Amino acid sequence: MSRSRLLDKSFYLHGDVVTIARNLLGKKLVTNFAGYLTSGLIVETEAYAGVSDRASHAWSGKITPRNKIMYSEGGVAYVYLCYGIHSLFNVVTNVHGIPHAVLIRGIFPQDGLEVMKHRTAHQEIKIQDGIGPGKVSKLLGIHYSHSGLPLTSKGAGVSGLQIWIEDAVTISDVNIKSSPRVGVDYAGEDALLPYRFSTDIKKAP
DNA sequence: AACAAGATTAACT
DNA sequence: GTTAATCTTGTTA
Numbered sequence: 001m002s003r004s005r006l007l008d009k010s011f012y013l014h015g016d017v018v019t020i021a022r023n024l025l026g027k028k029l030v031t032n033f034a035g036y037l038t039s040g041l042i043v044e045t046e047a048y049a050g051v052s053d054r055a056s057h058a059w060s061g062k063i064t065p066r067n068k069i070m071y072s073e074g075g076v077a078y079v080y081l082c083y084g085i086h087s088l089f090n091v092v093t094n095v096h097g098i099p100h101a102v103l104i105r106g107i108f109p110q111d112g113l114e115v116m117k118h119r120t121a122h123q124e125i126k127i128q129d130g131i132g133p134g135k136v137s138k139l140l141g142i143h144y145s146h147s148g149l150p151l152t153s154k155g156a157g158v159s160g161l162q163i164w165i166e167d168a169v170t171i172s173d174v175n176i177k178s179s180p181r182v183g184v185d186y187a188g189e190d191a192l193l194p195y196r197f198s199t200d201i202k203k204a205p
Numbered sequence: 206a207a208c209a210a211g212a213t214t215a216a217c218t
Numbered sequence: 219g220t221t222a223a224t225c226t227t228g229t230t231a
Contacts, residue, residue: 046212055212066227083213084225090212103212134213144226183212206231217221 005166012074017100021047026169031140040107044198055187058099070099079147086134106131
């Protein structure tokens with residue numbers, strides 16, 4: 001019996017989405033679709049700070065069919081289609097009504113490498129295959145139709161979950177780099193905020 | 206009903 | 219460094 005490493009609800013309810021983005025580094029993002037389990041260690045994230053953040057889909061309190069899931073209680077997935085091609089996976093945080101989210105921009109592939117090969121049609125899975133928000137979803141089989149799926153469950157471990165996050169590696173501050181977010185030039189001054197976090201995990205610990 | 210844009214990626218020159 | 223790919227979504231009419 002291995003003890004459960006599943007992150008519980010309280011992790012996602014924290015009030016500071018920037019802190020959550022930093023703390024997600026080194027965590028293990030896992031999917032299990034139709035029995036195909038794949039996972040990777042999170043190595044790059046970006047925080048999106050809700051109604052006051054011009055770069056966020058929820059800026060100024062806007063609510064649409066697509067982004068309404070951002071307003072739910074923390075601990076669910078917000079996935080949307082970008083450029084007609086890529087599904088981008090976010091973790092919704094904070095309490096109900098506060099639309100904060102963290103975009104997962106990079107993973108170090110861990111479990112299910114064979115499945116990942118089929119999903120990408122690659123011969124081998126390399127580190128670079130997990131860097132980039134569109135590539136994260138490709139490797140893990142996440143689709144924008146999965147938006148709204150819960151990342152936690154009540155008491156029964158991961159049974160019933162299709163996407164979840166586990167405790168894995170502790171990353172010290174000296175190994176974390178922060179920088180401005182990518183692809184949000186339209187956000188004016190908010191584009192300069194250091195809400196992007198990354199670390200260099202080169203091999204499985 | 207029509208249209209422009211997008212939290213990107215891979216393949217070019 | 220530049221650009222095509224690709225289509226849902228939000229906005230405007």
